[in-house]
Amino acid sequence: MTTTVSPQRAARARSRPRSPLAPYLFLLPYLLIFLSFWAWPIVSSFLMSFKDSRLGAVAPYGLSNWSRLVSDDFFGTALKNTLLILVIQVPVMLSLATALAVALNSRLLRAAGLFRFAFFAPLVVGTVAYSAVFRLLFNTDYGMVNRALHGVGLPGVDWLNQAGPAMTVLILAMTWRWTGYNAIILLAGLQGIPEDVYEAASLDGATPWQQFWRITLPLLRPSLLFCLVLSVIGTLQLFTEPALITNSGPGNATMTLGTYLYQQGFRSFNFGYASAIAYTVAALAAIFSAVQLRLFGREQ
Amino acid sequence: MTALPRDPRGQSARDRRNTALLHVILIPLALVFLAPLWMMLVFSTHPETAIFSPAPPLWFGGSFGENFRGLQADTNFLRALLNSVVIASVYTVLSMLLTSMGGFAFAKYDFRGKNVLFGIIVATLTIPAFVTIIPQFILVARDLKMSNTIQAVILPSLANTIGIFYMRQAFLTVPTDLLHAARIDGAGEFRIFWQVALPVVRPALAALAILLFLASWNDYLWPLIVLTQKDSYTMPVALGTLVGLTRVSWGGIMVGTAIATVPFLALFLALQRHFVAGIAGGAVKD
Numbered sequence: 112m113t114t115t116v117s118p119q120r121a122a123r124a125r126s127r128p129r130s131p132l133a134p135y136l137f138l139l140p141y142l143l144i145f146l147s148f149w150a151w152p153i154v155s156s157f158l159m160s161f162k163d164s165r166l167g168a169v170a171p172y173g174l175s176n177w178s179r180l181v182s183d184d185f186f187g188t189a190l191k192n193t194l195l196i197l198v199i200q201v202p203v204m205l206s207l208a209t210a211l212a213v214a215l216n217s218r219l220l221r222a223a224g225l226f227r228f229a230f231f232a233p234l235v236v237g238t239v240a241y242s243a244v245f246r247l248l249f250n251t252d253y254g255m256v257n258r259a260l261h262g263v264g265l266p267g268v269d270w271l272n273q274a275g276p277a278m279t280v281l282i283l284a285m286t287w288r289w290t291g292y293n294a295i296i297l298l299a300g301l302q303g304i305p306e307d308v309y310e311a312a313s314l315d316g317a318t319p320w321q322q323f324w325r326i327t328l329p330l331l332r333p334s335l336l337f338c339l340v341l342s343v344i345g346t347l348q349l350f351t352e353p354a355l356i357t358n359s360g361p362g363n364a365t366m367t368l369g370t371y372l373y374q375q376g377f378r379s380f381n382f383g384y385a386s387a388i389a390y391t392v393a394a395l396a397a398i399f400s401a402v403q404l405r406l407f408g409r410e411q
Numbered sequence: 412m413t414a415l416p417r418d419p420r421g422q423s424a425r426d427r428r429n430t431a432l433l434h435v436i437l438i439p440l441a442l443v444f445l446a447p448l449w450m451m452l453v454f455s456t457h458p459e460t461a462i463f464s465p466a467p468p469l470w471f472g473g474s475f476g477e478n479f480r481g482l483q484a485d486t487n488f489l490r491a492l493l494n495s496v497v498i499a500s501v502y503t504v505l506s507m508l509l510t511s512m513g514g515f516a517f518a519k520y521d522f523r524g525k526n527v528l529f530g531i532i533v534a535t536l537t538i539p540a541f542v543t544i545i546p547q548f549i550l551v552a553r554d555l556k557m558s559n560t561i562q563a564v565i566l567p568s569l570a571n572t573i574g575i576f577y578m579r580q581a582f583l584t585v586p587t588d589l590l591h592a593a594r595i596d597g598a599g600e601f602r603i604f605w606q607v608a609l610p611v612v613r614p615a616l617a618a619l620a621i622l623l624f625l626a627s628w629n630d631y632l633w634p635l636i637v638l639t640q641k642d643s644y645t646m647p648v649a650l651g652t653l654v655g656l657t658r659v660s661w662g663g664i665m666v667g668t669a670i671a672t673v674p675f676l677a678l679f680l681a682l683q684r685h686f687v688a689g690i691a692g693g694a695v696k697d
Contacts, residue, residue: 133600134520141513141575145532149570152546153538159545214437219430228680229441232448235675237629239647240668243654244447247454247661253463255450287447292690299691340537348541351631355654372541377636382545393542400537
């Protein structure tokens with residue numbers, strides 16, 4: 112670099128490619144896919160929610176898909192079930208994941224590698240695979256869970272044939288599968304908290320419990336917020352577990368927005384109505400994300 | 412508990428008590444987390460009569476081969492396995508290429524429209540993938556007539572917004588001076604990307620590759636929708652057809668789930684660092 116050029120100008124010149132087209136060429140393949148398989152479908156799905164797609168022909172239809180949603184009992188059930196799972200499973204899972212992350216980060220822990228393996232192993236198991244395993248574990252007659260209950264003198268539960276227990280199995284399965292995933296994100300967040308904050312606090316006489324509430328949780332907030340947003344969006348789209356573990360049953364007791372959308376879209380091929388369900392999921396995701404950002408995301 | 416003052420000479424009485432308490436809680440919990448995996452492995456080696464006997468097995472038996480033959484007869488499992496390997500591999504390579512090229516452009520160039528484009532991509536990050544599934548189906552199955560093909564499974568998931576975000580973060584750490592030096596030496600822009608920048612972000616790329624492969628390998632809903640013929644099924648779709656039935660061959664299903672899972676458990680043990688980096692990296696924000 113010559114001494115006559117200011118550092119800023121030099122830096123700008125350096126970042127300049129010989130051809131001004133270069134960045135566009137790098138982006139082109141991704142952008143083509145992004146526009147055709149993601150951006151346009153987002154718009155198209157919204158438009159489709161106003162159309163009658165039954166009987167093959169797509170004709171203008173107005174708001175009837177949306178008004179049908181309001182009076183559709185199945186949709187009401189699916190919405191209620193999805194929100195119920197969300198309200199119970201996400202807080203349970205994130206509390207457990209936070210506790211696990213703190214425990215796995217503790218210098219008092221021996222054989223930390225073994226524990227990490229135990230808690231993180233479920234995250235490589237696919238949803239179909241673990242759905243099958245959970246269905247077998249909670250089998251009324253032969254499942255290991257009822258056998259264990261019998262073993263300690265308790266009565267077995269007809270897990271998958273009653274509404275409440277079937278919901279419980281779904282929540283347990285999802286918690287088993289996803290706690291480790293969230294614990295990894297939170298562990299990374301914990302390791303970003305400088306050690307000397309804790310040292311200063313304990314010099315001031317703060318107990319470990321106070322340190323957890325006053326230091327760990329506040330400083331972990333960005334990671335927790337990230338986990339929360341991801342978990343909420345994931346739960347709103349819940350499909351595989353209710354489809355394969357409980358088959359949306361008994362009756363429609365564990366039908367979710369995901370399984371109802373699948374049924375309307377890909378069993379009845381009612382694309383317009385299914386799109387309205389899809390956009391309900393999107394609207395809920397947007398509302399929840401906004402609320403979470405407001406409540407937990409400090410100014411930037 | 413992370414915060415207790417360090418004592419280089421050893422543990423205080425309180426530390427010892429806390430250590431014991433921590434392990435008393437964590438060991439049973441760890442066993443609960445491992446139990447479903449253990450049952451899956453053990454049951455894959457037993458005939459159904461043993462799985463459903465009054466005293467179910469806790470250790471391996473000798474029926475893995477027999478269970479596997481049953482599974483193969485029910486689902487053409489080997490074909491599904493091959494489909495899954497091909498789809499997940501092609502998807503991983505293509506997705507890494509697209510997202511690293513795009514991430515490189517966003518991280519290392521100034522160009523007109525950059526902020527708008529990146530803003531649009533980031534804005535769609537919180538939109539659930541569910542929203543697009545019907546238009547994607549119409550596009551792939553009806554307009555492009557791709558049902559039951561590899562392309563049908565791969566194309567829509569290549570629009571990976573998290574991937575491009577992640578690779579942009581990775582390329583931001585590459586010193587611009589390094590690229591400039593290559594430019595002075597006369598390297599073209601693609602060569603700078605391929606031979607200078609990409610090797611620097613190899614750890615991030617490895618972590619991303621693992622996550623992409625795993626996501627594709629375990630994907631269920633989309634392949635279920637676009638694959639309608641038995642011979643085009645991926646492994647999760649093939650297994651899913653068995654799980655929903657009333658008469659189920661559980662030994663066979665456990666073989667299938669074990670084959671789908673065990674290679675990744677082994678990989679996870681070997682590459683734990685990369686898995687963790689990939690998942691944690693997704694959480695890193697500006």
